[in-house]
Every structure is written in C-alpha cells, then in structure tokens.
Amino acid sequence: MDSNEWRMLAESALPSLRIVLVWVLALLALWMIRRLLRALKTRIRNHVDVLRDSRRIETLMNVFRYTANIVIVGVAIMLTLGTIGISITPILATAGVAGIAVGFGAQSLVKDFFTGLFLLIENQVSEGDVIEAAGKSGLVERVTLRHIRIRDYDGSVHFIPNGMITTVTNRSRDYAYAVIDVNVRRQEDLDRVFARMEEIGRTMRADPVVGPLILEDIDLAGVEKLEDASVALRCRIKVQPSRQWRVRREFLRRMKAAIDTVEEVAPQS
Numbered sequence: 001m002d003s004n005e006w007r008m009l010a011e012s013a014l015p016s017l018r019i020v021l022v023w024v025l026a027l028l029a030l031w032m033i034r035r036l037l038r039a040l041k042t043r044i045r046n047h048v049d050v051l052r053d054s055r056r057i058e059t060l061m062n063v064f065r066y067t068a069n070i071v072i073v074g075v076a077i078m079l080t081l082g083t084i085g086i087s088i089t090p091i092l093a094t095a096g097v098a099g100i101a102v103g104f105g106a107q108s109l110v111k112d113f114f115t116g117l118f119l120l121i122e123n124q125v126s127e128g129d130v131i132e133a134a135g136k137s138g139l140v141e142r143v144t145l146r147h148i149r150i151r152d153y154d155g156s157v158h159f160i161p162n163g164m165i166t167t168v169t170n171r172s173r174d175y176a177y178a179v180i181d182v183n184v185r186r187q188e189d190l191d192r193v194f195a196r197m198e199e200i201g202r203t204m205r206a207d208p209v210v211g212p213l214i215l216e217d218i219d220l221a222g223v224e225k226l227e228d229a230s231v232a233l234r235c236r237i238k239v240q241p242s243r244q245w246r247v248r249r250e251f252l253r254r255m256k257a258a259i260d261t262v263e264e265v266a267p268q269s
Helices: 003-045 050-083 089-105 107-121 190-206 244-268
Strands: 130-133 136-143 147-151 157-161 168-170 176-185 219-226 230-239
Touching (some): 003 050, 050 107, 107 136, 107 147, 136 157, 176 190, 176 244, 190 219, 190 230, 190 244, 230 244
Antiparallel strands (some): 130 136, 130 168, 136 147, 147 157, 219 230
8 A cells, every 4th residue: 555545544543543542541530530539438437437437438439439430421422422523512502401401300309419418528417326307306227319318216217308408416426415304392402312313323334334325424403493392403414425315214213213212211210
C-alpha cells in the first residue's frame, strides 16, 4: 500500500482508537475512584466506632461510588457519540427537559434522598439508636437514603420517609440520664427520704449487674412538685446510652422495697 492508502486507513481507524481511549480512561477513572473510596473508608473506620458507624460509612461510600459511575459513564457515552459523528446537542436538550419534568414529579423522592444524605453525613442517626422522629419513637433498625426504619416497644415497625423528618431526638447518643420522680407522703421526713435515695444510688453503682451501666453518682434535684397529700422528689442518674429505662426501673423497684420495709417496721416502734 502506498502512503495515501496508509493515511486513509489511519484516518478511518482514528475514531475507533479514540473510542477505545475514552473507555480505557473511563475504566481507569472508575478503578481509581474505587481505590480512593476504599482507602477513605478504611481511614474513616480507623477513627470511629466501627460497630456504630460501619453501616453509615458503607451507605455513604455506595452513594459516592454510584454517583461517580453515573457521571463517568455518562461523559464517556457523550464523547463516544461525538466521535462517531452523532450530535449530542439534541440529546442534552431532551435530557434537560426530561430532567425538569422528572424533578417536578419526584420532588418528595429527591427531598427524601437529600435529607437522608445529610442525616448520614452529619451522623444524626445510626442503627441501634433510640430516637423520636415524625411523631414516632423506637429502636432504629435501618437507615437508608430513602427512609428510616424503627421498631417501637410493642414491636410495631415504622417506615419514616426522610423528607418528613424535621427534628430528630436521639435518646442514645454518648450517654443518657435516668430521670426518676418519687412520690412520698407530705408528712414524710424529706431528709430521711433523700438519704435513702442516695443509699440506693450507691448500692446500685456497687451492684455487679447494674453498676457497669451507671457512669456517675446519683444527682438529687430536690422537690419537683408539692401537692395536698404528696410530694414529688426528683433525681437523675447518668448512665450508658439506651440504659436509662432499665436503671430507672431498678431504682424504683429498690425504692419501693425500701419504703415497704420502713412501713413494716413503723407499727412495731
């Protein structure tokens, strides 16, 4: 073949080479992004509680990986179409109009996704937390970009779309307080009752079963409410996350036993 034939052959093969180059670069970019996200996930996990945040990190990494795949593959397809001579301007115009139409029709879905993304990024909710959101409360079983699934005390499961969540009350973050109100007769010696409450708090903290759940000594707030026949006394105990209900019930059980003991002894004195 002479030089003209070689030149024509090279020019005819050039678009194919460009297409191959585009997709090779796209695959290389996808591979580098996966490596980068994997390294980033490992680095983040080394600085957080893996058991608590592993699901949140995994969800975020999947979102970033999915977005990167869409962008890179979309750009590669556009470059391929342009290389083979197909104008992408009408495609972009049609995609823009279709995107606007879909956006108007799926506003709630988009709101759910963006709200869920920020819930995960800001670490407002994690699996295993006890929260109150959108008028429902319970244990968080799963957090996704679309919804939060919680199970309440009686076993009912609630699916809350993220777009409906405006305020999240997390009852199990870092620590909690078991707030306890004790009603006693108005004639009772309050100093003696407070001393009994402090003693119960000390014995609970020394208990091998309940003690590890308690972080600090009992905090006596004092008289919370005064009524005609009774007085409400309030105290609180700093405990591990999600353990406030168990500690509160145990304190009330021991307080009731102490009151019964005093009432049994009183007639004999």
